Amino acid sequence: xxxxxxxxxxxxxxxxxxxxxxxxxxxxxxxxxxxxxxxxxxxxxxxxxxxxxxxxxxxxxxxxxxxxxxxxxxxxxxxxxxxxxxxxxxxxxxxxxxxxxxxxxxxxxxxxxxxxxxxxxxxxxxxxxxxxxxxxxxxxxxxxxxxxxxxxxxxxxxxxxxxxxxxxxxxxxxxxxxxxxxxxxxxxxxxxxxxxxxxxxxxxxxxxxxxxxxxxxxxxxxxxxxxxxxxxxxxxxxxxxxxxxxxxxxxxxxxxxxxxxxxxxxxxxxxxxxxxxxxxxxxxxxxxxxxxxxxxxxxxxxxxxxxxxxxxxxxxxxxxxxxxxxxxxxxxxxxxxxxxxxxxxxxxxxxxxxxxxxxxxxxxxxxxxxxx
Amino acid sequence: xxxxxxxxxxxxxxxxxxxxxxxxxxxxxxxxxxxxxxxxxxxxxxxxxxxxxxxxxxxxxxxxxxxxxxxxxxxxxxxxxxxxxxxxxxxxxxxxxxxxxxxxxxxxxxxxxxxxxxxxxxxxxxxxxxxxxxxxxxxxxxxxxxxxxxxxxxxxxxxxxxxxxxxxxxxxxxxxxxxxxxxxxxxxxxxxxxxxxxxxxxxxxxxxxxxxxxxxxxxxxxxxxxxxxxxxxxxxxxxxxxxxxxxxxxxxxxxxxxxxxxxxxxxxxxxxxxxxxxxxxxxxxxxxx
Numbered sequence: 330x331x332x333x334x335x336x337x338x339x340x341x342x343x344x345x346x347x348x349x350x351x352x353x354x355x356x357x358x359x360x361x362x363x364x365x366x367x368x369x370x371x372x373x374x375x376x377x378x379x380x381x382x383x384x385x386x387x388x389x390x391x392x393x394x395x396x397x398x399x400x401x402x403x404x405x406x407x408x409x410x411x412x413x414x415x416x417x418x419x420x421x422x423x424x425x426x427x428x429x430x431x432x433x434x435x436x437x438x439x440x441x442x443x444x445x446x447x448x449x450x451x452x453x454x455x456x457x458x459x460x461x462x463x464x465x466x467x468x469x470x471x472x473x474x475x476x477x478x479x480x481x482x483x484x485x486x487x488x489x490x491x492x493x494x495x496x497x498x499x500x501x502x503x504x505x506x507x508x509x510x511x512x513x514x515x516x517x518x519x520x521x522x523x524x525x526x527x528x529x530x531x532x533x534x535x536x537x538x539x540x541x542x543x544x545x546x547x548x549x550x551x552x553x554x555x556x557x558x559x560x561x562x563x564x565x566x567x568x569x570x571x572x573x574x575x576x577x578x579x580x581x582x583x584x585x586x587x588x589x590x591x592x593x594x595x596x597x598x599x600x601x602x603x604x605x606x607x608x609x610x611x612x613x614x615x616x617x618x619x620x621x622x623x624x625x626x627x628x629x630x631x632x633x634x635x636x637x638x639x640x641x642x643x644x645x646x647x648x649x650x651x652x653x654x655x656x657x658x659x660x661x662x663x664x665x666x667x668x669x670x671x672x673x674x675x676x677x678x679x680x681x682x683x684x685x686x687x688x689x690x691x692x693x694x695x696x697x698x699x700x701x
Numbered sequence: 702x703x704x705x706x707x708x709x710x711x712x713x714x715x716x717x718x719x720x721x722x723x724x725x726x727x728x729x730x731x732x733x734x735x736x737x738x739x740x741x742x743x744x745x746x747x748x749x750x751x752x753x754x755x756x757x758x759x760x761x762x763x764x765x766x767x768x769x770x771x772x773x774x775x776x777x778x779x780x781x782x783x784x785x786x787x788x789x790x791x792x793x794x795x796x797x798x799x800x801x802x803x804x805x806x807x808x809x810x811x812x813x814x815x816x817x818x819x820x821x822x823x824x825x826x827x828x829x830x831x832x833x834x835x836x837x838x839x840x841x842x843x844x845x846x847x848x849x850x851x852x853x854x855x856x857x858x859x860x861x862x863x864x865x866x867x868x869x870x871x872x873x874x875x876x877x878x879x880x881x882x883x884x885x886x887x888x889x890x891x892x893x894x895x896x897x898x899x900x901x902x903x904x905x906x907x908x909x910x911x912x913x914x915x916x917x918x919x920x921x922x923x924x925x926x927x928x929x930x931x932x933x934x935x936x937x938x939x940x941x942x943x944x945x946x947x948x949x950x951x952x953x954x955x956x957x958x959x960x961x962x963x964x965x966x967x968x969x970x971x972x973x974x975x976x977x978x979x980x981x982x983x984x985x986x987x988x989x990x
Binding site: 433463612625632640641658 | 718719720721722723724745764765766767768788790791803804805807949950951953954956957958959960961963965966967968987988989990
């Protein structure tokens with residue numbers, strides 16, 4: 330990566346990034362405003378970004394506010410994550426047609442137009458790395474995920490302004506992107522200037538960068554961005570101590586505190602829907618009215634539903650206590666045994682979007698205190 | 702109707718896609734008990750049989766209704782025909798029950814871990830089954846009987862709720878008449894003209910003829926039955942790393958992607974369903990894990 334370009338792109342030239350990606354045939358997706366939130370959707374120009382907006386986040390709280398400067402990436406994360414593009418919430422994977430006593434099975438997977446993401450945060454790069462491990466590798470990989478992932482162009486954005494529920498610094502996933510991107514931007518303001526320190530992470534990224542008006546970044550530019558990111562690290566809203574967390578949480582499996590959390594948890598499943606690493610899905614079957622065509626669909630599912638663990642005779646996890654524990658212990662303990670990595674990236678979405686503001690960092694800290 | 706499946710541009714899949722269903726034709730339906738039946742299946746896609754290891758399962762798909770994980774209950778040494786035994790307990794198994802000879806059933810698999818029939822060579826083998834738990838163990842018995850000289854004493858302990866719940870009666874009659882296989886049966890409640898043992902299956906363990914220090918135990922049944930069976934086996938001195946159990950969980954994919962079958966740190970569809978008790982003992986006792 331050392332030999333790849335680092336350059337300065339001025340704000341006025343930023344549209345060229347969109348143009349260069351479009352020219353290469355990419356469908357561009359990125360942050361945009363909808364329903365008083367920053368969401369991810371297909372976008373085509375700088376104007377589609379939430380220009381001049383910032384967000385205020387806390388447990389169970391999300392508000393957009395006008396920023397005092399016309400930043401392009403002055404907010405952090407909204408409720409959605411990139412999994413909506415790579416592993417859609419609803420996806421048909423088999424078409425089956427019936428002919429008398431027989432049926433024929435055909436794949437519904439389709440070749441995908443290459444996608445380019447603009448505005449992927451460092452914690453979300455880690456979430457993609459986790460998805461790659463969970464869905465993209467191993468004996469059985471998810472075909473639909475692989476088809477989308479292999480053609481993906483990633484423009485990351487480093488976080489100089491962390492949000493109120495962010496805790497990436499303690500998870501060692503941010504606020505600076507260290508890999509897994511084609512381009513990484515740091516949005517900088519300096520005495521009236523508005524520019525992007527742009528780092529290529531791949532040859533492909535460099536190729537795209539060369540098509541955008543830029544000048545070589547000097548040591549001063551790089552140091553200024555590093556200083557901004559160092560400050561961001563210190564401004565992090567929350568913290569989760571991950572030292573030996575797997576073993577620590579295993580020891581708290583029978584802690585009565587789970588019961589206390591369950592009195593607040595409404596098992597709505599919001600945390601699993603907004604989580605960029607939650608991957609559980611259900612498979613559903615539909616048939617046409619005449620019964621001649623059937624489809625198999627994959628849909629996002631949540632371990633917070635009673636049905637999730639149902640086997641004949643009842644559900645394995647019938648209580649709220651057990652279902653909240655399953656989710657949190659999966660993120661922090663089981664995931665490490667299953668995939669050799671943590672299942673949490675420190676994005677803070679589950680804290681912001683929990684209707685009652687349950688905070689994974691707070692609960693983990695409580696268990697750690699109990700453990701001493 | 703000759704409707705072709707409507708695809709735009711289908712991506713290349715090949716055998717790599719384990720979510721793809723293969724159609725099998727039902728050759729025979731066997732009623733095993735009032736609520737349990739076996740299906741014998743032949744592949745329609747031209748493949749020659751269906752190789753599997755004892756203890757593995759398939760995902761079985763009923764057209765338009767859904768898919769369920771069902772263990773393979775047939776003979777692993779004769780894999781031309783695929784045999785599954787299941788109890789009617791839910792929407793899919795009820796629909797399966799209504800299928801007739803010549804109908805099509807979708808199959809994905811085989812998936813999961815298997816009973817250690819190779820590692821057990823040279824040992825006594827104790828097979829303990831509760832209710833329909835005999836279905837995933839029947840391939841073990843077929844396998845061992847086909848290679849009988851390789852094993853020491855072989856014991857089958859089988860318990861059901863009532864005599865009406867006893868599965869595979871023809872097999873059991875044959876097995877009971879053999880001199881190289883000890884078969885003991887018991888029922889929780891004696892009904893009708895039952896003259897055999899009464900009591901839970903664990904009561905048979907104490908008097909079963911095997912060498913506890915030189916034996917492999919394979920146990921399948923309800924979790925509560927497996928828990929007490931393992932305790933009873935341990936009382937006799939059977940080692941926990943030579944004790945194996947088979948777990949059951951909700952499964953939607955069978956390949957570790959849907960997340961439903963998680964049992965703490967493991968996926969029952971991948972690391973299971975058959976586990977060495979030593980590896981599972983810490984999570985096995987945790988309620989609602």
